[in-house]
Amino acid sequence: MAIEQGWLAGARRVPSPNCDERPHGEVSLLVLHSISLPPGEYGGAHIENLFTNRLDPEAHPFFASLQGLRVSAHLLIRRNGECVQFVPFQxxxxxxxxxRWxxxxxxxxxxxxFAIGIELEGNEVSAYTDAQYERLVEVTLDLVAxxxxxxxxxxxxxxxxxxLRKSDPGPAxxxxxxxxRLGECHAAE
Known part of the structure; x- marks a missing residue:
């Protein structure tokens, strides 16, 4: 995969309005997150709906706590390794x-x-998939390049x-x- 004008080639694009300009144009850190909506459930459009301000607070009792929240990430890596990009990296x-860092x-x-946010579909206690690790390594190397x-x-x-606020991506x-894997693939390039 390559990066073209801030978009990861091959990633499915679901543009989020929850973004703005970087004040200095710097990209120098990756922050890994985990997300599942509802908590502990995978698949479906709920994550995409959250990042595009279309999450129905009536669709699940947990969603009421997210009402009005305006968040996004650059990229979501689903359990099967699919990449969904919400915000161009620049x-x-x-x-x-x-x-703080x-x-x-x-x-x-x-x-x-100055950070790129990558969400891994998962939670803090369930193992992430091999497909997610492989895609994360690939994406990380593309971003470094x-x-x-x-x-x-x-x-x-x-x-x-x-x-003090967050525990993701967690011990899993x-x-x-x-x-x-990152070191092995980086050395092979």
Whole structure:
């Protein structure tokens, strides 16, 4: 897959209105998230509806708590490895919220300004699929190739950048396996 004008080739596009311009044009961090709607259920259009402000609060009791929420991510990787892109990478998606990242010797806030948000369809306790890991590795390498400030070491979980608020992608995400596969594929390029 390649990146063309901020869009991942081969990804299904579902444009979200929940984005704006990056203040400095910088892309130098990936933030991994997990999402399932309703919680613990996979498939369907609920995630896409949330990111496009079309989630029906009457469709499930949990959805009432999300009413009026305006969020997005750049990319969703479904359980079968399908990629759905909501926001072009050069624009700011609304995914990290109040968060901070140690960038060398300094702490940075307002991570949405320079981070790409990738949602993995899943939850914090169920294993992610091989198809998701493989697609995530592929997408990460494509992004590293497209954005010079981004490196394979600059990938964090939402829990790492907002530890008192968030716990995703959770203990079910195998960071060691992901980094191993990323290293193997990066070396093979």
């Amino acid at each position: 624009r700011r998606a609304w995914h990290a919220g109040r968060s 140690r960038d060398g010797e300094r702490w940075r806030t307002a991570l949405n300004d 497209a954005y010079p400030e981004l490196e394979t070491s600059r990938v964090a979980g939402h829990a790492q950048v907002a530890p 995400f195998d960071w060691a396996y992901f980094r191993q």
